[in-house]
Amino acid sequence: MPHPAPKQCALILASALLASSVAAAGPTTVKLGFAAPLTGPQAHYGADMKAGIVLALEDINKQAPVIGGSPVKFELMTEDDQADPKSATSVAQRFVDAKVSGIIGHFNSGTSIPASKVYADAGIPQIAMATAPTYTAQGFKTTFRAMTSDTQQGSVMGGFVVKKLGLKTIAIIDDRTAYGQGLADQFEKAAKAAGGVVVQREYTTDKATDFSSILTNIKAKQPAAIFYGGADAQSAPLTLQMRRLGIKAQLISGEMTRTDNYLKLTGDAGDGVIASLAGLPVEKTPGASELVARVKARFGAADFYAPYSYDATMVMFKAMKAANSTAPARYLPFLAKTRHAGVSSPNIAYDARGDLKFGDITVYKAQKGKWTVLETVSGS
Numbered sequence: 001m002p003h004p005a006p007k008q009c010a011l012i013l014a015s016a017l018l019a020s021s022v023a024a025a026g027p028t029t030v031k032l033g034f035a036a037p038l039t040g041p042q043a044h045y046g047a048d049m050k051a052g053i054v055l056a057l058e059d060i061n062k063q064a065p066v067i068g069g070s071p072v073k074f075e076l077m078t079e080d081d082q083a084d085p086k087s088a089t090s091v092a093q094r095f096v097d098a099k100v101s102g103i104i105g106h107f108n109s110g111t112s113i114p115a116s117k118v119y120a121d122a123g124i125p126q127i128a129m130a131t132a133p134t135y136t137a138q139g140f141k142t143t144f145r146a147m148t149s150d151t152q153q154g155s156v157m158g159g160f161v162v163k164k165l166g167l168k169t170i171a172i173i174d175d176r177t178a179y180g181q182g183l184a185d186q187f188e189k190a191a192k193a194a195g196g197v198v199v200q201r202e203y204t205t206d207k208a209t210d211f212s213s214i215l216t217n218i219k220a221k222q223p224a225a226i227f228y229g230g231a232d233a234q235s236a237p238l239t240l241q242m243r244r245l246g247i248k249a250q251l252i253s254g255e256m257t258r259t260d261n262y263l264k265l266t267g268d269a270g271d272g273v274i275a276s277l278a279g280l281p282v283e284k285t286p287g288a289s290e291l292v293a294r295v296k297a298r299f300g301a302a303d304f305y306a307p308y309s310y311d312a313t314m315v316m317f318k319a320m321k322a323a324n325s326t327a328p329a330r331y332l333p334f335l336a337k338t339r340h341a342g343v344s345s346p347n348i349a350y351d352a353r354g355d356l357k358f359g360d361i362t363v364y365k366a367q368k369g370k371w372t373v374l375e376t377v378s379g380s
Contacts (some may be wrong), residue, residue, distance in 0.1 A: 027064075027071035030326045032057070032316070033095035035088065035115070036107035036129075038080035041233035044261050045107055045305060049129060050078065051295045052306030053104050056313035065317075068325050074317070081106055083206070085114045092118035100124065101326045102316045104146075104309060109135055109178035116143050124328050125319075125335050127312040129305060131255075131278075132182035136353040142328075144335065144350055146312040148278040148359035150183040153254060156361040156377050157227075157276045158190025161252055164375070165274075167225040171200040171218040171249070173211075173238070175230035180206065183254050184229035191227075199223050206230060211238045215245050223249050231256040236265035243269045250274065258364050258371060259303050266366075273366045274374070277304060279344050280360050281373050287343030311342035 034053055036046030057074045065072055077100055079091040088111035102125045106112040109132030119126045120140035127144045133151050136143050161167050170191055174184035188198055199221040202214045226249045228235050235257040251273045258275035282288045288307040295302040315338050323331035340348040349357045364371040
């Protein structure tokens with residue numbers, strides 16, 4: 001057998017050295033950005049969202065993924081936006097400067113919306129937990145949702161309260177955030193369309209804890225129901241003050257109230273409160289049940305955002321794999337065409353604006369310190 005020529009030997013040796021140096025260098029790091037409130041009264045929301053992302057990235061990295069012909073390892077860059085719009089834009093710019101490949105976040109609509117302009121200008125895809133209609137209505141090609149919008153959730157709850165519960169006179173309070181006001185607006189629209197009458201509309205803030213003046217005004221109108229758009233840091237003291245004032249109206253709220261934290265803060269006073277949540281009940285989605293169990297075992301507590309953030313992370317990774325690139329401009333078109341069976345839903349897909357095409361809404365009632373299912377409404 002003839003021996004290789006000297007030039008061939010040199011080429012073989014060079015290729016071997018190059019391969020060994022690449023292997024020695026290890027996989028390429030791909031950074032994803034995550035932002036949410038991680039301090040303050042809404043920190044439990046951010047912690048739950050982060051837990052899902054951390055577990056997703058661990059599961060992805062265990063696969064030893066190869067993208068663009070090179071091994072990659074995903075790394076999370078975490079920022080606390082404090083649920084503050086101004087902080088969110090500063091955080092967004094830090095992510096852009098760090099050249100992250102994608103964003104899972106922000107959590108609040110009020111932070112996701114201003115930050116989305118920064119990401120859109122930089123061409124970085126963003127999958128946010130934000131539910132306010134404005135988030136995707138801006139028309140940015142880089143914005144996608146992890147949960148159903150307030151249009152879907154508010155519409156379901158407005159009709160449910162009037163038609164199913166028979167509560168036709170309603171007072172509405174919201175915290176003036178993009179989330180709280182957006183949800184309340186959609187609820188009011190649907191309730192009126194179903195034949196309900198809004199006897200009072202009041203406003204507060206996402207920092208307030210004293211609602212006595214608002215509730216005294218509402219009590220005089222004797223509504224059958226009170227809808228609150230906002231977080232559990234406000235809906236919990238609102239509930240306690242309703243009880244102290246002897247207000248018998250049925251309290252209705254959204255997913256930021258449907259938390260274990262709300263039940264802890266209100267105790268027996270929370271019994272009977274009704275709140276909606278995107279998606280099927282955890283016990284009806286085996287993947288979500290398993291993930292929540294993992295979150296509890298690893299982090300000690302879990303609400304319900306982890307399955308959505310886990311899916312958001314997997315969807316972004318899947319788009320990168322399909323594009324064979326982690327470059328935002330390359331995988332963005334594949335993200336828009338997502339078809340994914342996740343732990344939160346068996347059918348994750350986006351419409352032209354980045355909203356989820358299919359959304360289930362479940363209505364819960366607080367009973368003896370637990371949230372029990374009243375009804376699940378499915379639809380597009």
